Amino acid sequence: xxxxxxxxxxxxxxxxxxxxxxxxxxxxxxxxxxxxxxxxxxxxxxxxxxxxxxxxxxxxxxxxxxxxxxxxxxxxxxxxxxxxxxxxxxxxxxxxxxxxxxxxxxxxxxxxxxxxxxxxxxxxxxxxxxxxxxxxxxxxxxxxxxxxxxxxxxxxxxxxxxxxxxxxxxxxxxxxxxxxxxxxxxxxxxxxxxxxxxxxxxxxxxxxxxxxxxxxxxxxxxxxxxxxxxxxxxxxxxxxxxxxxxxxxxxxxxxxxxxxxxxxxxxxx
Numbered sequence: 001x002x003x004x005x006x007x008x009x010x011x012x013x014x015x016x017x018x019x020x021x022x023x024x025x026x027x028x029x030x031x032x033x034x035x036x037x038x039x040x041x042x043x044x045x046x047x048x049x050x051x052x053x054x055x056x057x058x059x060x061x062x063x064x065x066x067x068x069x070x071x072x073x074x075x076x077x078x079x080x081x082x083x084x085x086x087x088x089x090x091x092x093x094x095x096x097x098x099x100x101x102x103x104x105x106x107x108x109x110x111x112x113x114x115x116x117x118x119x120x121x122x123x124x125x126x127x128x129x130x131x132x133x134x135x136x137x138x139x140x141x142x143x144x145x146x147x148x149x150x151x152x153x154x155x156x157x158x159x160x161x162x163x164x165x166x167x168x169x170x171x172x173x174x175x176x177x178x179x180x181x182x183x184x185x186x187x188x189x190x191x192x193x194x195x196x197x198x199x200x201x202x203x204x205x206x207x208x209x210x211x212x213x214x215x216x217x218x219x220x221x222x223x224x225x226x227x228x229x230x231x232x233x234x235x236x237x238x239x240x241x242x243x244x245x246x247x248x249x250x251x252x253x254x255x256x257x258x259x260x261x262x263x264x265x266x267x268x269x
Contacts (some may be wrong), residue, residue, distance in 0.1 A: 003088065004015055007053075008036035009054070011048075011052045014052075015045070015048060018189075019128060021079050022129075022180065022184050025184065025186060026129060026130065026184055026185040029187055029188060030129075030184070030185030030186055030187060031185060031237075032257075033129075033185065036127065036129075037249075039249065041117040043135070043251050044129075044131040044132075044135055045110045045131070046251055047135045047136065047251075048131060050138060051134040051136055051141060052134075053140040056141075058138065059145060059189070061145065072153065073154070074154050074156070077158075078155065079155065081157035082155050082156050082157060090157060091170070094152050094157040094158065094170075094171065095170075095171060095174075097151050097152060097157065097251070098148040098149065098152055098171045099148070099171075099218065099219060099220060099224065100150075100151075100224060101147040101149070101150065101151050102144060102145075102147060102175070103217050103225075103228070104147055104221070105143060105144040105145075105146070105147025105148060106144055106147075107217045107228075107230070108139060108147075109143070109144060110213070110214050111214075115143065116245070117245075117258045118137040118139045118258045119137070119140045120243055120245040120247065121135065121140070121247060121254055121258070122137070123213065123242065124243055124245075124247040125241065125242065126240075126241050126242040127241065128183060128184070128185050128186050128200075128204055128207060129184060130180045130183055130184040131180075131183075132183040132207075133176070133179040133180045133182075133183040136255070137255065137258060138255070139258065139259075145172070145256075148171065152171075154243050174216075174220070175219050175220060178197075178198070178219070178220050179202065181253050182199060182200050182202065182203035183200070183203060184200055185200075186200045187200075187237065188200060189201055189235075194222070195223075196235065197221070197222070198219065198221070198222050198250055200251075201233060201237065202222055203216060204237060204238055204241070205232055205233065205234075205238055207238070207242075207250045208239075209243065210244065211238075211241045211245065212232050212238070214230070216231065216232060217230055243258070
């Protein structure tokens with residue numbers, strides 16, 4: 001009980017800190033946007049809490065099973081060689097491999113209809129702001145994270161033990177914090193840095209309605225989109241955000257509707 005309360009307090013403290021940082025920045029440097037309905041704001045806060053709690057519960061068992069399975073599937077020589085690398089090299093390798101996994105998990109969430117039905121919720125926001133980062137269906141979040149974390153466990157770059165949890169924890173924390181930045185309503189262009197890291201301009205095009213929604217999948221490393229042919233970053237900004245895939249208004253329906261089988265769901269926007 002005490003551990004749960006401590007975690008809940010950390011979630012609240014992070015929300016206060018993020019709000020204190022991004023609300024002024026979005027007012028000073030963002031595009032003018034209409035006031036969002038109260039229900040939408042409450043839903044965003046609810047998704048923030050859900051995204052902070054659910055993945056921890058749902059990912060623990062699969063990760064432990066994968067770590068055990070890796071011992072019988074991956075050659076011992078490979079994991080031994082990886083574990084013999086210097087600590088900084090292992091962290092860098094884990095970051096790049098994890099980002100490649102996240103990229104393909106994200107891309108497949110657009111290209112496979114049965115995954116898009118969960119991912120479409122994330123694209124339903126029509127006005128970009130920092131809390132758009134956590135407007136995500138739990139199933140979508142778990143699947144995407146599995147794509148990023150499975151290779152780390154298979155290669156011995158991570159394990160369920162406390163000693164082996166540093167790489168995935170660092171990857172997830174870094175990705176989550178950067179996610180708030182690239183979703184924020186900030187009309188900043190960062191010059192040459194845009195070739196090295198993802199930015200609000202880069203990710204806003206990914207949330208543009210229809211035209212370029214299937215571009216810019218990378219979470220932090222845009223070279224992956226250049227490598228796999230999905231990069232798009234002009235000098236201007238998108239004129240419109242969102243998706244034509246219908247979404248329910250209530251939180252409960254948004255969570256339950258994708259779980260109900262349907263005959264056909266249109267993917268990619």
